[in-house]
Amino acid sequence: MSRRCELTGKTLLVGHNVSHANNKTKRVFRPNLQVISLASDALRETVKLKISMSVLRTIDRLGGIDAYLLKAKDATLSPKALRLKRAIAKKTAAAAA
Template sequence: MARKDDITGRKALNGYRSSKSNNKTKHKFELNLQKRRFYIPEEDRWVTLKVSAKTLRTINKKGISEVLKKARKKGTLLKEV
């Protein structure tokens, strides 16, 4: 399965590492993905999602129901929940 955030759809970025002598080497900046289970009280069930640490902080702040509702409205939800 792709290394993407299930809620926001974010994925790895490409870039360069720069040495002290300013030599550039290609590098992939991966997301800090975490596999977590969330309880959705409206649907009375648990779901397992791969979310980035940034998305996890947003869920802790706003709640899983609100975040899922906004993701569905925006159309970024990768895994149907």
């Protein structure tokens, strides 16, 4: 599995360690990714996603995974998250009608 957030697309960043003598060596900045089970209210089930912890705070602030996914842009989502977004949108549209 790749080191990539399924909701935002955050991935590795490359930079330099810079010593006092201004010697530069390559280093890697890794996102804080965890596999988290999130409960979807619309689907009435839990889904496991590999997400960054900064996104988890955003999900909590917006009121859950359903609200986050409905606001998220399709370009940043993984195929699994995109399928989940479409299923949630379908359920909420059916419930509203």
